[in-house]
Amino acid sequence: MKNGVARSPLFYVGDKYKLIRDIKAHFPHNINRFIEPFVGGGSVMMNVDANSFILNDINSYVIDIHRMLCSYINNKNDFYDRFFKLAKEYGLSLSFCGHTVPDELKKTFPKTYYAKYNKSSYNLLKEKFNKEGKNDIVKLYMLLIYGFNRMLRFNKKGDFNLPVGDVDFNKNTYDALEDYFTILQHKQIEWHNEDFRVFLRNIQFQENDFVYLDPPYLITFSEYNKLWNEQIERELLTELDRLSELGVHFAISNVTHYKGRINEAFIDWSAHYTTYPIKSNYISFNDNTIKEFNEVLVINY
Numbered sequence: 001m002k003n004g005v006a007r008s009p010l011f012y013v014g015d016k017y018k019l020i021r022d023i024k025a026h027f028p029h030n031i032n033r034f035i036e037p038f039v040g041g042g043s044v045m046m047n048v049d050a051n052s053f054i055l056n057d058i059n060s061y062v063i064d065i066h067r068m069l070c071s072y073i074n075n076k077n078d079f080y081d082r083f084f085k086l087a088k089e090y091g092l093s094l095s096f097c098g099h100t101v102p103d104e105l106k107k108t109f110p111k112t113y114y115a116k117y118n119k120s121s122y123n124l125l126k127e128k129f130n131k132e133g134k135n136d137i138v139k140l141y142m143l144l145i146y147g148f149n150r151m152l153r154f155n156k157k158g159d160f161n162l163p164v165g166d167v168d169f170n171k172n173t174y175d176a177l178e179d180y181f182t183i184l185q186h187k188q189i190e191w192h193n194e195d196f197r198v199f200l201r202n203i204q205f206q207e208n209d210f211v212y213l214d215p216p217y218l219i220t221f222s223e224y225n226k227l228w229n230e231q232i233e234r235e236l237l238t239e240l241d242r243l244s245e246l247g248v249h250f251a252i253s254n255v256t257h258y259k260g261r262i263n264e265a266f267i268d269w270s271a272h273y274t275t276y277p278i279k280s281n282y283i284s285f286n287d288n289t290i291k292e293f294n295e296v297l298v299i300n301y
């Protein structure tokens with residue numbers, strides 16, 4: 001755990017692990033159930049204390065990976081054995097275990113040698129995963145770890161189609177998994193795979209429940225934001241007003257300004273609540289650099 005903060009082993013682009021101290025400083029001190037409609041990689045829930053956790057994401061593969069990893073919490077060595085065996089079977093580099101790429105390749109391709117070395121093996125793994133029914137979630141996690149920007153991306157046919165990345169299973173990956181297995185061993189978690197509207201409507205709220213939301217950002221261009229639009233954003237804000245009327249405490253992360261674009265609907269809505277500026281670490285899928293924009297945390301308590 002780096003600097004006392006744990007990062008999700010899903011390595012979500014734009015996840016909140018670098019911002020968790022700033023965000024968590026505004027959370028209630030006494031949380032009964034920590035509820036996340038957009039859990040993503042789970043870096044926030046990993047760093048929060050609560051009596052129990054109700055976690056949701058509309059992406060079924062994200063939830064499948066979480067459930068798969070949780071199934072190994074009490075026998076994590078079995079997970080590593082399976083993962084390392086698969087990596088060796090497909091001929092992928094495994095720098096954590098000392099299986100790195102030849103020095104000659106490093107000299108020839110100093111910035112992309114992992115991608116050059118792993119490309120054919122990765123493509124074979126991807127082909128197998130897609131042809132075998134997409135049910136082997138350890139293979140899916142391996143595709144994420146070795147994939148470009150460590151993302152989950154599927155085409156219109158439903159096939160995983162992310163290209164190989166210049167990464168492999170390294171010490172950072174191992175440390176993130178170790179933190180995940182250790183932390184979640186002591187958390188009581190319910191996993192859900194639903195639309196956020198269905199998810200929130202089905203919860204019977206209790207005293208000291210707390211909802212944290214990190215939805216897709218309407219005005220940015222991340223791969224994960226493609227299915228989000230202004231109508232859905234307004235429905236989310238209406239749902240949050242409903243929670244506030246019920247006396248349920250919530251905090252929501254969002255972006256108000258980005259590259260000349262302004263989220264007017266969110267700004268107008270947030271005027272009824274309390275807003276804190278957050279120093280952002282947003283990274284775009286199409287432009288892998290840190291962007292200057294206004295990210296905020298809005299709370300209703």
